[in-house]
Amino acid sequence: MPRILTVAGSDSGGGAGIQADLKTIALLGGFGMSAVTALTAQNTMGVKGIYEVPADFVGEQMEAVISDIGVDAMKTGMLGNAGIVRVVCQKVRKYRLSKVVVDPVMVAKSGAKLLSAEAEDVLKKELLPLAQVITPNLPESEALTQRKIKALPGMREAALRLHKMGAKNVLIKGGHLSGEPIDIFFDGRKFYEFRSPRIPTPHTHGTGCTISAAIAVHLAKGSSVLEAVEKAKTFVTSAIQFSLPLGRGHGPVNPYAPAARETERYRIIQSLKEAFQKLQEKKVGHLFPEVQSNLGYALPYARGPEDIAAFPGRLVRVGKEVLKVADPDFGASQHIARIILTAMAYDPEMRSAMNLRFSENILLRARGAGLTVSHFNRKEEPGRVKRLEGSSLSWGLSRVLQKAKKIPDIIFDRGDVGKEPMIRVLGRDPAEIVAKVLLLS
Numbered sequence: 001m002p003r004i005l006t007v008a009g010s011d012s013g014g015g016a017g018i019q020a021d022l023k024t025i026a027l028l029g030g031f032g033m034s035a036v037t038a039l040t041a042q043n044t045m046g047v048k049g050i051y052e053v054p055a056d057f058v059g060e061q062m063e064a065v066i067s068d069i070g071v072d073a074m075k076t077g078m079l080g081n082a083g084i085v086r087v088v089c090q091k092v093r094k095y096r097l098s099k100v101v102v103d104p105v106m107v108a109k110s111g112a113k114l115l116s117a118e119a120e121d122v123l124k125k126e127l128l129p130l131a132q133v134i135t136p137n138l139p140e141s142e143a144l145t146q147r148k149i150k151a152l153p154g155m156r157e158a159a160l161r162l163h164k165m166g167a168k169n170v171l172i173k174g175g176h177l178s179g180e181p182i183d184i185f186f187d188g189r190k191f192y193e194f195r196s197p198r199i200p201t202p203h204t205h206g207t208g209c210t211i212s213a214a215i216a217v218h219l220a221k222g223s224s225v226l227e228a229v230e231k232a233k234t235f236v237t238s239a240i241q242f243s244l245p246l247g248r249g250h251g252p253v254n255p256y257a258p259a260a261r262e263t264e265r266y267r268i269i270q271s272l273k274e275a276f277q278k279l280q281e282k283k284v285g286h287l288f289p290e291v292q293s294n295l296g297y298a299l300p301y302a303r304g305p306e307d308i309a310a311f312p313g314r315l316v317r318v319g320k321e322v323l324k325v326a327d328p329d330f331g332a333s334q335h336i337a338r339i340i341l342t343a344m345a346y347d348p349e350m351r352s353a354m355n356l357r358f359s360e361n362i363l364l365r366a367r368g369a370g371l372t373v374s375h376f377n378r379k380e381e382p383g384r385v386k387r388l389e390g391s392s393l394s395w396g397l398s399r400v401l402q403k404a405k406k407i408p409d410i411i412f413d414r415g416d417v418g419k420e421p422m423i424r425v426l427g428r429d430p431a432e433i434v435a436k437v438l439l440l441s
Contacts, residue, residue, distance in 0.1 A: 004025045004031065004032055004033070005035065006025070009114070015252030016205055017040070017206075020213065020252070021210075024214050025213055025216075036053055036061065037058050040078075044251055058084050058088070073101070073219045074099065075102070077103050077105050080115060082116065089126045097130075102212075103209065106140050123144075133171060133215055136170075136173070145161045155172045158170075159185075171215075172185075172186075199243075202249075205250045210253055211235070214236065235255070242257035257300070261301055261307070271430045272310075274430070279322045280322045284322060284437060285319060285321050285322045289358070294315055295310065295315065295336070295354040295433060296353055297310075297340075305337035306330055310332040314333070343397065347407045351428060352432065353427070354425045354437060356424075357421075358412055396411075408426065410424065410436075411424050425437060
């Protein structure tokens with residue numbers, strides 16, 4: 001198991017600092033160790049107080065870890081003062097640590113200053129030449145190079161300057177740019193650009209810590225620097241996309257999102273198989289529409305049809321019998337995926353759905369069983385939506401969900417020209433869907 005040491009401050013709110021580092025390291029398969037440089041009293045609203053750890057004790061922590069357990073890669077975060085920066089440099093030199101990722105934490109998101117002016121000078125002169133990778137954001141790049149950065153040419157110039165100051169590889173993060181965020185990576189010979197859509201969320205606390213820790217893990221695993229940066233970028237993008245709206249300010253990114261999705265795959269397939277067996281035993285084929293039915297179940301934080309498992313070829317009826325064409329698989333149904341993705345946009349826990357034939361009697365049974373029922377009218381669908389393939393269903397469901405206080409158990413429509421009327425059953429998982437379907441049968 002790769003051993004990764006983080007030398008950084010503690011975030012009492014758990015979103016950044018050594019807390020974010022250790023979460024990321026563990027989730028990516030590394031063994032995380034820490035040397036704490038400062039204790040902070042902070043939350044999503046800002047830093048309330050800082051208590052710096054004596055520099056010699058930071059050195060003791062590093063010495064204890066490196067001399068016994070060993071370190072395959074190391075990253076730094078908040079270092080605070082010049083004495084701590086010097087001690088860190090001494091230990092890196094003493095133990096000839098080569099895979100060092102420097103996240104030059106200078107200012108918190110709330111504006112609190114986290115690195116003294118003297119420490120900035122020592123970081124530039126002593127720590128940068130020891131860094132295999134440095135990962136500043138735009139304000140940090142401006143502080144280190146003493147130049148304003150307004151666009152990509154400025155980012156490239158800053159990367160060149162930081163490389164000349166000693167950093168072997170430079171990743172300048174462009175999240176502070178207006179428009180599309182672009183990161184610039186420079187390996188001393190060539191520039192690389194990493195582009196991704198801007199994710200509309202204020203909850204980005206811990207992004208710098210997360211990406212630098214991820215780079216350190218992948219370096220420890222043997223990836224090249226460019227490969228480590230690419231993998232870390234993918235990881236942090238997912239963590240931002242599914243960030244956590246905790247607290248009243250800037251909530252933390254969610255490093256658990258990628259891991260949660262992968263560990264769920266087997267369980268999702270098994271849940272669908274069990275649900276099918278139940279539907280088959282109870283002979284509910286008479287509830288299926290002319291276009292047949294399907295049952296889907298999404299990964300946590302699903303982003304597209306490939307993250308949603310359903311039955312290839314649909315579930316089919318022969319009288320009341322229920323048959324399947326094949327075992328469930330991911331990406332098997334665009335139709336059921338649209339239903340689930342639309343529901344998850346309003347409640348991420350509503351990860352399962354099934355379509356049934358429309359019948360007034362079925363709706364009566366649903367209401368009699370205490371299920372909540374809502375509907376939309378396809379005749380009100382705008383022409384532009386009708387012309388766009390696959391958008392009708394999302395439009396109709398969104399029309400209902402925008403007004404609903406919570407996700408209803410059933411959403412139906414009475415059809416339109418060329419559109420079969422349909423009932424959709426929504427739930428958290430296939431077991432919940434089956435329980436509701438059996439109430440209708």
